[in-house]
Amino acid sequence: MSVKLEKVVETFYENLEQGRITGRKCKQCGAVEFPPVYACNSCGSTDMEWVEISGKAKMYSIVMPAPLSMKPEYKSLGKFAYGEVEIEEGARLNAVVRGMTKKKRKEIMENKKLPVSCHAAIYQRDGYKTVVFDLDEEQ
Amino acid sequence: MDSVMNETKVHPYSRGVSIIGVGCTPFMYTVDNPETNGLTEGEMFGYAALQAMEDAGVNPQKVDFYFHGEASPLNGSNYLTPNIQVANWFGMKGKASIHHSEACCTGYYAVEEAVNAVASGKYNCVLSGCVEFGDSLAVPGHPYKREKMTMDKFLKTTSWLYDRNYTRSLMAGQELIYDDAAEWYKRTRGLTDQQMDDTLNRMCINNRRNASVNPLALERRTYEDIAKEKGFDNVMDYMRSPYNPQMGDFLRASGVELKCDGAAAVIVCATELVDRYMGNKNHKAVEVLGTGCAACEATTPHFEVSATKEAVRQVYEVTGVKPEEIDIFYANDFIITSHLISAEIAGYLPYGEGWKYICEGRTAYDGDKPINTNGGRTSFGHAHAASGLADLYEAVRQMRGEAGAGQVKFLPKTAMLRGYGGAQNICTYIIRTAE
Numbered sequence: 001m002s003v004k005l006e007k008v009v010e011t012f013y014e015n016l017e018q019g020r021i022t023g024r025k026c027k028q029c030g031a032v033e034f035p036p037v038y039a040c041n042s043c044g045s046t047d048m049e050w051v052e053i054s055g056k057a058k059m060y061s062i063v064m065p066a067p068l069s070m071k072p073e074y075k076s077l078g079k080f081a082y083g084e085v086e087i088e089e090g091a092r093l094n095a096v097v098r099g100m101t102k103k104k105r106k107e108i109m110e111n112k113k114l115p116v117s118c119h120a121a122i123y124q125r126d127g128y129k130t131v132v133f134d135l136d137e138e139q
Numbered sequence: 140m141d142s143v144m145n146e147t148k149v150h151p152y153s154r155g156v157s158i159i160g161v162g163c164t165p166f167m168y169t170v171d172n173p174e175t176n177g178l179t180e181g182e183m184f185g186y187a188a189l190q191a192m193e194d195a196g197v198n199p200q201k202v203d204f205y206f207h208g209e210a211s212p213l214n215g216s217n218y219l220t221p222n223i224q225v226a227n228w229f230g231m232k233g234k235a236s237i238h239h240s241e242a243c244c245t246g247y248y249a250v251e252e253a254v255n256a257v258a259s260g261k262y263n264c265v266l267s268g269c270v271e272f273g274d275s276l277a278v279p280g281h282p283y284k285r286e287k288m289t290m291d292k293f294l295k296t297t298s299w300l301y302d303r304n305y306t307r308s309l310m311a312g313q314e315l316i317y318d319d320a321a322e323w324y325k326r327t328r329g330l331t332d333q334q335m336d337d338t339l340n341r342m343c344i345n346n347r348r349n350a351s352v353n354p355l356a357l358e359r360r361t362y363e364d365i366a367k368e369k370g371f372d373n374v375m376d377y378m379r380s381p382y383n384p385q386m387g388d389f390l391r392a393s394g395v396e397l398k399c400d401g402a403a404a405v406i407v408c409a410t411e412l413v414d415r416y417m418g419n420k421n422h423k424a425v426e427v428l429g430t431g432c433a434a435c436e437a438t439t440p441h442f443e444v445s446a447t448k449e450a451v452r453q454v455y456e457v458t459g460v461k462p463e464e465i466d467i468f469y470a471n472d473f474i475i476t477s478h479l480i481s482a483e484i485a486g487y488l489p490y491g492e493g494w495k496y497i498c499e500g501r502t503a504y505d506g507d508k509p510i511n512t513n514g515g516r517t518s519f520g521h522a523h524a525a526s527g528l529a530d531l532y533e534a535v536r537q538m539r540g541e542a543g544a545g546q547v548k549f550l551p552k553t554a555m556l557r558g559y560g561g562a563q564n565i566c567t568y569i570i571r572t573a574e
């Protein structure tokens with residue numbers, strides 16, 4: 001049996017403490033699970049290895065925070081949006097992208113510039129670190 | 140590359156299953172009214188269950204098993220096994236049951252589970268019911284008193300809908316529930332900000348018009364009347380005003396569920412045994428042709444859209460029904476946008492045109508493409524688990540021509556219902572009146 005009873009979640013967060021953003025790559029099909037889990041959702045294999053992700057990413061949709069989707073602790077993110085993000089290794093997830101404003105979104109949407117480039121960053125929350133993305137400068 | 144989405148091949152039932160009885164309480168704020176303040180889980184569930192049995196012409200002792208749905212039994216009722224706590228209320232003492240919760244999708248899985256239990260051949264006749272006190276909490280230590288649910292208490296429990304390991308930490312999945320579908324629709328169909336806002340508002344207006352002629356609905360005052368009272372001649376001016384504030388990126392206050400209390404139930408039996416069970420009842424049975432189900436955890440991009448596409452694909456494939464055969468459509472629209480996007484994904488409304496049908500009023504109960512004729516979650520109300528079965532109750536009444544003032548302008552023969560909820564399950568099914 002190839003599946004191991006192991007602490008994937010704790011490892012992910014400990015890697016963040018050491019400045020490394022990690023996922024798990026399927027040795028069978030090459031798909032990367034991010035955030036990391038046991039089995040590959042693309043082919044079902046459990047033959048997975050830890051990999052550091054490059055951090056390069058693209059944002060495919062933009063939703064601005066609003067009263068219903070804002071919490072007091074999100075204030076320290078500065079300007080940000082929610083959206084669909086694809087990391088360079090192929091995984092797609094819903095994520096926070098800092099640096100997005102309503103004005104920037106308007107410009108991006110009017111000029112059909114989606115997807116826009118962004119990159120992963122480690123962000124300190126209350127008691128642990130997590131992953132957010134930052135909009136790349138050129139937009 | 141698109142987000143990873145595994146597909147399921149669904150097979151036909153081992154035998155046909157039909158709906159022979161439905162029951163539903165009014166949707167209400169029980170605590171606010173002295174006549175309803177103090178109603179209990181057993182009384183609410185029991186009423187809906189017994190009404191469904193009476194409607195079917197079935198004595199409780201003929202029912203083999205029951206399913207019980209409640210989205211939040213621990214928080215709302217202080218129960219871990221809520222199915223057992225209502226067991227003695229409707230004449231089925233000693234019979235087996237099971238509780239399930241898929242949050243806001245519970246009332247749709249209630250149909251899936253009951254149908255599977257009969258289609259397998261194990262049971263001939265099954266009750267499936269759901270109850271929820273979405274607006275109040277059991278007072279600990281008291282036998283029946285309840286207290287109003289505050290928004291703080293409600294939001295504390297909704298956070299439990301999301302994955303603790305990654306989703307809550309990443310901060311996006313749980314917040315995208317409000318606006319992701321609107322963003323997706325607006326971008327992919329090329330609507331302007333104004334067109335999107337008007338479409339969302341029109342759905343709320345249509346839902347309320349439907350509720351205004353439904354005696355079981357929670358909110359029955361039309362937006363036209365409310366607008367007049369506030370001094371607006373044009374209802375759309377009211378909908379765009381600070382009286383209807385922007386609560387999401389796209390969503391306004393009118394597009395958010397009205398959480399409340401309610402219960403609903405259905406009786407299903409093997410199609411081959413309909414005559415035996417229904418006795419002298421002369422309404423037609425409604426057959427469940429098939430269901431399609433999918434789920435996307437909230438960190439999955441466009442979770443509602445992706446899971447709805449897959450569930451709809453399954454149900455059309457297994458039933459062979461074509462989108463143009465659907466006469467009436469229901470969507471769990473606790474976020475109003477669901478109503479538009481699910482109807483369009485299901486092909487009930489044409490691609491890219493659904494918003495126009497809505498803005499022209501064609502999806503109201505008296506239009507040619509009716510949706511959520513009971514008033515939907517923003518007007519009929521949302522008693523979380525029970526809402527799905529309340530939709531089925533309404534669909535069956537429409538298909539029998541028993542919907543009274545809210546009856547659609549033709550007799551619908553085939554209906555599709557699409558459930559959504561629980562961050563996020565999708566369950567969709569097609570029902571058709573027996574020949």
Ligand SMILES: [Zn+2]
Pocket residue numbers: 026027028029030031040041042043044045
């Ligand atoms: Zn793989």
